[in-house]
Amino acid sequence: MTLREDDPRTVGGYRIEARIGTGGMGVVYLGRSVSGRAVAVKVVHAKYAENDEFRSRFRQEIAAARRVSGAFTAPVLDADPDAERPWMATAYVPGHTLAERVTEEGPLDWPSLRRLGTELAEALREIHRADVVHRDLKPGNVLLLEGGGEDGAVRVIDFGISRAASSDVRTQTGIVMGSPPFMAPEQFSSPRDVGPAVDVFSLGAVLVYAATGRSPFEAENAYLAAYNTVHSEPELGRLPQPLRPLVSLCLAKEPTARPTSAEVLETLAALPEEVTDGEPQGSPAPVVTETVTTLPPVAGKSGRRGKKVWFAVAGAALLGLAGTVVGVNLDDAPAASPGRAGVRATGTPAVPAGWKPWHNALASDKDDPKSMGMGSACTPDALGVFCSSPTVALQRLSPATGQVDWTKPMSDKQVSGFSLSEPVVLDGVVYVNSADRNEGVDAFDGRTGKRLWHLNGPVGEFDALSGVLLVRLDKLTLQEADDGASYAAYEPRTGKELWRRKLVSKSAQPFYEGSDGVLYADLRGGSGGIARIDARSGRTLGAVTPPKGDLWLATVHDSTAYYARWEDNTGVSAAFFIQDLTSGKTRRIDFPWSVEPEAPPLVRGDTMYIFDYGNETLLALDLKRGKPLWTSSRDLRVFSEPSLHDGRLYVNLPDTSVIALDPRTGKEIGRTAPSFDTEGTSFEELSPSGTPPLLVGRVLYGVSGPGVFSVADVT
Structure with missing residues (x-):
């Protein structure tokens, strides 16, 4: 990548030639030493340079990388953690990451996959011998060499969140470091106590990705990936049969049930160099049966609980046995659980225990305090469906049955006016209009229903973005459009207040989510343009001047702003402006017809999906070429905002069925049966939903005019 205007031209005496990539902590550049040697120079982001914790973490990365420099890592050549912008130089490794390789060329064949596994296992063995835990092994941190006779050789990079296994350095409370969906369950539940077993878990996930193109815990967002990792069985797809038992044990939920990196290496090294034509690539893994055959004990192995079970399953893979586990000592094995006493087949769809299709009409009943009634606002989530109404502050519907798990009543206090927002969910915390009816905010634990904290009202809009809850502290008035409002x-x-600022904006909801803990604020109407703000400190990091005209900032995605141009204040648009929020460069895309996008469009990659309320159609737009890809049939009558899960677009239809579309062509893949009987219901009662369908595992959750429903994913 070419250098940007604000990129340095030299760092520590190294001449900077190009950008290699950007990570969570900094930017990596291609540099040259005085003698002409190519180096990779990592420079910490300016926003972190003044943060003592990140400086400490960077020193930790340098120390860890120096300790493990070897055949499978990039050796550290130079570093200055005390510079104004801390930096580190390592040997430059020409090649592509595993993520780039799989994206461009598809999953690895068996010889490449076996080589990848053995070299990664050997790299982890050396890293762990140096008493270091990497903690962020993922396809983007695995380099495959090119040239010099080493094509395909592995290098492990980026020790940005590693630490010594015996170190007292701990992750800050409340911060989970890593990259879902390649993190181990304990990195979410107890991140301060992780050990080498997390790297083994990540190795298993990386092997599944390399063989299938997907993580075993793939999800639409990081939160759902974390949920799948902790609660769901891995989806191994067409992982070659010889690897399935080993990978399943690497992905065990309990750290003590996983093999060590040395044991993984030993097992992988013993696998055949070629897979015969008769071996199925994606058949279920062996499972424990009543029949056992005893082998001599393996010498020199750890006596950890469950270890004999692991050797038995690994042995089954090596010997090509199906249905029998060799060498199991049932007296020594713990009680059966996934990944311990046997390897489960993973073809079963991930659904909540006891789940069946359900629907809940949320009917109004004045004598029932748990009744939601008309005007309910609901938000589906992996924890359940959270609903609020003028009579109920919050209740959770079970994701398995749709029945009420718990209810938080609304005060009977009479007020002159009352606003109701959809529940906002962030990392298991649900935010709603306060139960005291004073237009404040209540935060509830989404699992237990316990109120965690309360913000006195009246306040304006609130939303969870970039890892914080943002609240407009005063109500919208005409005067504030000129004088500004406090956020x-x-x-x-x-509920600890992180920062407070007064901002001038024409928008009542000026904030948009960015990456790396950044917020974007639409400060048109003042002098700020589109500002980039640190979500944790509130500090302005930069700003760009927006394009001129009567434009609605429809959404921000991947540091790019998308504006719709209103036609004579009608709410109809025939053009979008796309602006790079780093450089400020803007380009225009014209539609072949006018659309009515009342809600933010969905942007994924180079495609924008717009729900046209006026025509009840879905439009897909190629952002690179500026041309429509497809539009759904007018006869289909799309009736909700779209969502994108597992390579499919999902939308609600008026009859409360859910349809899945191919995002590339708009062709129908399948649809569910209606959840409600809508015959004879008026059009007004079937008004379009602003809530898109949510896919969790293999279960869909939807919100419609008649109520809330849950159905199995379309086949």
Whole structure:
């Protein structure tokens, strides 16, 4: 990538030639030493350079990388953690990451996959011998060499969140470091106590990705990936049969049930160099049966609980046995659980225990305090469906049955006016209009229903973005459009105020989510343009001047702003402006017809999906070429905002069925049966939903005019 205007031209005496990539902590550049040697120079982001914790973490990365420099890592050549912008130089490794390789060429064949596994296992063995835990092994941190006779050789990079296994350095409370969906369950539940077993879990996930193109815990967003990792069985797809038992044990939920990196290496090295034509690539893994055959004990192995079970399953893979586990000592094995006493087949769809299709009409009943009634606002989530109404502050519907798990009543206090927002969910915390009816905010634990904290009202809009809860502290008035309004950001679980600022904006909801803990604020109407703000500190990091005209900032995605141009204040648009929020460069895309996008469009990659309320159609737009890809049939009558899960677009239809579309062509893949009987219901009662369908595992959750429903994913 070419250098940007604000990129340095030299760092520590190294001449900077190009950008290699950008990570969570910094930017990596291709540099040259005085003698002409190519080096990779990592420079910490300016926003972190003044943060003592990140400087400490960077020193930790340098120390870890120096300790493990070897055949499978890039050796450290130079570093200055005390510079104004801390930096580190390592040997430049020409090649592509595993993520780039799989994206461009598809999954690896068996010889490449076996080589990848053995070299990664050997790299982890050396890393762990140096008493270091990497903690962020993922396809983007695995380099495959090119040239010099080493094509395909592996290098492990980026020790940005590693630490010594015996170190007292701990992750800051409340911050989970890593990259879902390649993190181990304990990195979410107890991140301060992780050990080498997390790298083994990540190795298993990386092997599945390399063989299938997907993580075993793939999801639409990081939160759902984390949920799948902790609660769901891995989806191994067409992982070659010889690897399935080993990978399943690497992905065991309990760290003690996983093999060590040395044991993984030993097993992988013993696998055949070629897979015969008769061996199925994606058949289920062996499972424990009543029949056992005893082998001599393996010498020199750890006596950890469950270890004999692991050797038995690994042996089954090596010997090509199906249905029998060799060498199991049933007296020594713990009680059966996934990944311990046997390897489960993973073809079963991930659904909540006891789940069946359900629907809940949320009917109004004045004598029932748990009744939601008309005017309910609901938000589906992996934890359940959260609903609020003028009579109920919050209740959770079970994701398995649709029945009420718990209810938080609304005060009977009479007020002159009352606003109701959809529940906002962030990392298991649910935010709603306060139960005291004073237009404040209540934060509830989404699992238990316990109120975690309360913000006194009246306040305006609130939303969870970039890891914080943003609240407009005063109500919208005409005067404030000129004088500005006060906003504050809060720690999601504790309610601690992080910062407070007064901002001038024409928008009542000026904030948009960015990456790497960044917020974007639409400050048109003042002098700020489109500002980039640190979500944790509230500090302005930069700004760009927006394009001129009567434009609605429809959405921000991947540091790019998408504006719709209103036609004579009608709410109809025939053009979009796309602006790079780093450089400020803007280009225009014209539609072949006018659309009515009342809600933000969905942007994924180079495609924008727009729900046209006026025509009840879905439009897909190629952002690179500026041309429509397809539009759904007018006869289909799309009736909700779209969502994108597992390579499919999902939308609600008026009859409360859900349809899946191919995002490339708009062709129908399948649809569910209607959840409600809508015959004879008026059009007004079937008004379009602003809530798109949510896919969790293999279960869909939807919100429609008649109520809330859950159905199995279309086949």
